Each structure stands twice: as C-alpha cells, then as structure tokens.
Amino acid sequence: MFNVYIQVIGTFNRLLMNALPAMSQLVSLRHLRAFLAVADMGSVTKAADALYRAQSAVTRSVRQLETTLGVDLFERKTSGMLRTAFGNLVLFRARRVLAEFEQGCGALARARVPMAMFNERRLLCLVRLAESGHMPTVAKTLGISQPAVSGFVNDLEASLGTNLFERSSKGMKPTEAGDILVFRVKRALAELRHIDADLAALRGNTEGRVVIGALPLGRTAILPRAISDVLLRHPGLRFSTVEGPFDQLAAQLRAGDIDFVLGALRPADYASDLSGEPLLDDQMSLVVRSGHPLTRRSGLGMADLVSARWVLANQSTPARALFDLSFQSLGLAAPRAAVETSDLAILRGMLMHSDAVTAISPQQLSYEIEAGLLTVLDVEVPHTSRTIGITQRSDSHASPGALELMATIRRFAATQSGCSQARPR
Numbered sequence: 001m002f003n004v005y006i007q008v009i010g011t012f013n014r015l016l017m018n019a020l021p022a023m024s025q026l027v028s029l030r031h032l033r034a035f036l037a038v039a040d041m042g043s044v045t046k047a048a049d050a051l052y053r054a055q056s057a058v059t060r061s062v063r064q065l066e067t068t069l070g071v072d073l074f075e076r077k078t079s080g081m082l083r084t085a086f087g088n089l090v091l092f093r094a095r096r097v098l099a100e101f102e103q104g105c106g107a108l109a110r111a112r113v114p115m116a117m118f119n120e121r122r123l124l125c126l127v128r129l130a131e132s133g134h135m136p137t138v139a140k141t142l143g144i145s146q147p148a149v150s151g152f153v154n155d156l157e158a159s160l161g162t163n164l165f166e167r168s169s170k171g172m173k174p175t176e177a178g179d180i181l182v183f184r185v186k187r188a189l190a191e192l193r194h195i196d197a198d199l200a201a202l203r204g205n206t207e208g209r210v211v212i213g214a215l216p217l218g219r220t221a222i223l224p225r226a227i228s229d230v231l232l233r234h235p236g237l238r239f240s241t242v243e244g245p246f247d248q249l250a251a252q253l254r255a256g257d258i259d260f261v262l263g264a265l266r267p268a269d270y271a272s273d274l275s276g277e278p279l280l281d282d283q284m285s286l287v288v289r290s291g292h293p294l295t296r297r298s299g300l301g302m303a304d305l306v307s308a309r310w311v312l313a314n315q316s317t318p319a320r321a322l323f324d325l326s327f328q329s330l331g332l333a334a335p336r337a338a339v340e341t342s343d344l345a346i347l348r349g350m351l352m353h354s355d356a357v358t359a360i361s362p363q364q365l366s367y368e369i370e371a372g373l374l375t376v377l378d379v380e381v382p383h384t385s386r387t388i389g390i391t392q393r394s395d396s397h398a399s400p401g402a403l404e405l406m407a408t409i410r411r412f413a414a415t416q417s418g419c420s421q422a423r424p425r
Contacts, residue, residue: 071086086202101117124189126181127189128142134171153364163177191256206404217388239405242258242392274394284319311340348365
C-alpha cells in the first residue's frame with residue numbers, strides 16, 4: 001500500500017502539476033471575495049455596497065461557494081449573517097489569500113488588488129506559464145485554448161499596468177514584476193488548496209494532499225515509517241515527496257509548493273522567514289561491505305584510513321564539508337575520493353561490490369546494515385554531528401494532514417537510537 005500512495009517527484013515542474021489544483025477543483029475567488037466581504041461586514045447589504053455589486057449577486061456568490069464546499073458558511077438571522085464554524089475556517093484562509101494578493105500588488109506599487117486577480121483560472125495560467133514558458137503546453141495541460149491563455153495573461157497585465165512576461169521566439173520568461181506576482185499567487189493558491197482539508201478535519205476526517213521536501217537524513221528511515229503510519233489511520237490522505245538541495249527546497253517552501261522540509265537543519269541565521277524544529281542529532285559513520293578486510297582490524301583510527309578507496313558525497317554538499325573538516329581537525333589531510341556521488345543507489349552499489357569505504361549517516365543505509373549486507377566500522381568520525389528536524393515557513397499555517405504527519409514524525413524521531421528530545425530554537 002505504501003508504494004501505491006507515495007509519489008516521488010524528481011523535478012519542480014512535475015511537482016507543480018501535482019501540487020496545484022486542477023481548474024475544476026479551484027475554489028472561485030470571485031465567490032470567496034463576496035464571502036469575505038459579507039463575513040467582515042456581517043451583512044449582504046453592506047457587502048454589496050462595498051463591492052459595488054447587486055445584493056442578489058452577492059447572495060448568489062455566497063450560495064454557490066457553500067454549494068461548492070458542501071457546507072453552510074453562515075446562519076441567516078434577521079439581525080445579519082452569523083458565521084458558522086465552517087465559515088470561520090474559510091474566513092481564515094480567505095484572509096490569508098487576500099493578504100498574499102495585497103503584498104504582491106503592493107510590491108508592484110498597486111494600492112488596490114484589481115478585480116482581474118480574483119479569477120482562479122487566470123492565476124493558474126500565470127503560474128504554469130511562468131514555469132513552462134510555453135503557452136501551447138499550458139493550454140494543453142489545462143484543457144483550454146491558447147488564445148484563452150494569452151487573454152488571461154493580457155488581462156492581468158492590463159489590470160496591473162505592467163508586463164509580467166518577456167515574449168520571444170524561444171517562449172515567455174517572467175519579468176521581475178512577473179516573478180514577484182507569481183511568488184505571491186502560488187502562496188495564495190496553496191491556501192486555497194487547504195480549504196477542503198480544513199473543512200474535512202472539522203467533520204472528523206483528515207484528507208487532502210501533503211507535499212514534503214525530503215532531504216537525505218530524513219527520507220530513508222523516519223519519513224517512510226511516519227507516512228505508512230499516518231496512512232493506516234487516515235487513508236484519505238495523499239503524499240508527495242520532493243528531493244533536492246536544501247536551497248531549492250527552501251525556495252519551494254517559501255512559495256507554498258511544499259508544506260515542510262524534513263532533514264538536516266540549517267543554522268538559525270540561515271533565513272528569518274524559515275523556522276527549524278530540532279528532532280534528533282545524527283553523526284556520520286564509516287560504512288563498508290560485510291566481510292571487508294577493515295572489519296577484521298582492531299584499533300582502527302582515522303589516520304589508518306587516509307589512503308582507503310573512498311566513495312564520498314560531491315564536493316559542494318554539506319556532508320562532504322563535514323567529512324573534510326573531520327580529518328582536518330585531527331591534523332590530517334582530507335582523503336581524495338575515488339568516486340564522488342550523491343546518488344544513494346550508486347553509493348550502495350559501490351560499497352556492495354568493492355572494498356570502498358564511505359562516510360555517511362547510518363540512517364541512510366539502515367536497511368542494508370540491519371540485513372547484514374553492510375557494516376559500520378568501529379571508528380569515531382569527529383565533528384560530523386548534524387541536527388535532523390522539520391523546517392517550515394515562519395508564517396505558515398499547515399494543513400491538518402501536514403500537522404498529522406509532522407506529529408507522527410516527531411514521535412518516530414523520539415524513538416531513534418541516541419536521539420535527543422526536540423528543543424525550541
């Protein structure tokens with residue numbers, strides 16, 4: 001069952017196609033705008049005046065939103081419109097959507113959010129065109145005509161008074177203004193994506209999609225166990241994992257494309273808009289195949305291994321920097337790697353079929369070590385301790401499914417050998 005539900009997505013574009021809702025699944029932003037006005041003013045009449053719309057149109061928008069979501073958002077009273085518990089949840093997300101729009105338009109020197117922004121189809125075209133740069137591809141993906149895609153983008157540019165794309169024979173590339181707006185729109189669409197999951201949770205069901213940025217130190221042991229456990233209790237959830245360098249995952253986290261990152265934490269001063277929650281400490285070990293000649297030697301030290309045949313992480317990775325620092329701290333020159341790779345499959349194969357040695361977290365090869373195929377050498381690798389944890393946006397409000405998975409990750413992390421209790425940063 002685990003393999004059926006886990007979708008491992010290797011590229012940003014494939015992530016985007018899965019993480020963003022399809023056109024038919026989008027909540028109408030026009031209806032959401034009407035709901036927001038009624039919720040804030042407590043009256044259809046006042047909301048209609050503020051929106052310069054007829055009362056019947058506002059009433060119809062709210063009713064259509066309720067039909068789409070399958071819940072009553074208001075109790076209709078003679079004294080006004082009283083929000084239900086479902087209405088309060090939708091209002092919370094609606095305000096976050098509007099805040100993203102306001103910040104995006106504010107960065108473009110627009111005092112107000114234009115009406116053209118309250119069209120989910122336009123926004124979805126904007127985002128997907130920014131990623132692919134190819135209008136025919138966007139049209140085919142969304143099942144609409146190419147002129148419709150062009151019209152959506154032109155409407156947005158006209159309403160904002162700025163070009164969002166540079167057009168050329170090679171395709172379309174976002175301008176600086178386009179990048180700013182796309183960033184905010186993607187975060188707004190992420191908030192829309194969570195509405196159904198919020199409402200389901202209030203009914204007692206944990207549903208929806210959770211997208212996890214998976215770094216090497218978290219995805220081998222902790223994450224698969226946690227996802228499998230959550231699926232047993234909440235089969236309505238769906239999970240996607242995204243692998244890549246931390247900086248790439250952090251950018252996608254900021255944009256709302258992924259819900260959180262699991263893996264080695266960065267220093268607290270890495271970024272003020274991201275917060276890291278430590279779960280456990282991990283240290284590198286030296287790993288070889290079972291039966292390796294080094295397993296029969298006693299009293300091994302780091303100095304004895306300088307000339308070994310090393311298979312190591314690529315030079316640009318944090319793991320390689322820690323490995324080199326470990327030797328340097330002992331007054332030794334860092335060994336030269338015979339093979340450099342960050343591909344765990346290649347690393348595993350090299351260890352299994354040669355006398356190569358690697359420095360890695362035992363968690364990343366835990367299945368092979370437990371099966372007796374690989375062995376950890378009795379050698380301490382100093383100064384290679386790393387903290388594994390969860391990284392989130394500081395201002396995020398995770399979906400119920402993401403909250404459930406993070407809670408389960410914390411529980412499994414606490415059972416890991418040698419773990420430390422999560423502490424505030």
